[in-house]
Amino acid sequence: MRTDTFAKGKEYEAHDLLRLHTLPPMSNMPAWLSGVFADAPYAVVRRADAPPGFVAVGFRGPSRAQRYGAFVALDSIASACSPEHLRDRPLSPERRALSAFQALEALTRHGWLDGLAWGPTGSVGFELATGHPVVSDASDLDLLIRMPTPLPRITARTLRARLSAVEAAFGVRIDTQLETPAGGVALSEWAEHKPRVMARSGRGPSLVADPWSTPQPYDGAQP
Template sequence: MPEAMTFGAHDLLRLDALPVATDAPRWLADAFALAPYAVVRRAQAPEDFVAVGFRGATRAERYGAYVPRAAVLSAYPPERLRERSTSPARAALKAFAALREIVQRGTLDALVWGPTGSVGFELTTTQPTVTQTSDLDLLIRMPSPLSRAYARMLCERLAELERDLGLHIDAQLETPAGGVALVEWAQGKPRVMARSVCGPRLVDDPWAGPSVGEHA
């Protein structure tokens, strides 16, 4: 993969090797052997490196690291994952059912979006990660301003799915200022939390001013 390629938060990266680290947890080598992937996280990284997070078999097994760009074999942004399918035995899990409903109902058809979290990880790696109690995490690309009214309409559509299927859907807007919770923007608060590589900060308008460099 060309080293000049940029990666965004929540992209899944297939790696050719684990980074060398003295503080690596014991579970990491086994987890990497099953799924040699890491997710891009929002953090500053040294030149020619990417800030990533590794996940193990449990929620407590998370590890942040920096990997050389040269170690990245391929990248999978969330929007490439929404049409992927899982095995019939896994498809009945609520998070996968909710993803299918969003696609079939056209809930987010006017937008560029895709699954992140455990759903995105399993669709990419095929390793069982989703459970019956898993949330469905979504990333919505929003380089241009989104009206509060439209945000409220999206929240209402997703809330209907939550009631129908009995799970929580967490949608995040990817804006020039960083990641902003859809529900927070829809609520009409004068300031919202934007999470960027420079850390979380309150902003009046996630689309005002220059980008804070969300791509690695």
């Protein structure tokens, strides 16, 4: 079982939150990044190939437009946590009252995802990992479900319907991604009758009929 602190040199996975010792040197660093890093010295692992000894990460600013990709050295990582270790982190009553956190709590309470490795990503995951308030009333709830074995489409449709009920109850959009051997696949796409779905990996996007088989390069066609 994975723990909140990983051994140095471990292969980190997309959406893991990394706490860094220092901000890495960058020649074209955006003006907002140093202040954001001072408040919360974290980055999220992104899907991209990195040079040996480095990991690809993304930094987030206060607005959706403020996102910045970089590479950080493995020895600059102080600790890391994965989405599945975040969903039970404590919150103040004021923060718990926000719709995205209420929806996350409802999913945990209902137990619809019991038996799966899952957890929050995006702004909800970032706040739970860092303690830095970034979630607002307008925030979505982004989820990651690790799915190393095939998920029947009928099961995916049932799960999507249950998530839709939570969306309606709390007025929040839930964006769920399945982490498959081919890469990240939107649950909403897999639950439909599309012959191929988009899988996003470090190699780039691919259109695949089966995310649990070898992906084919993306050819620009629509699924």
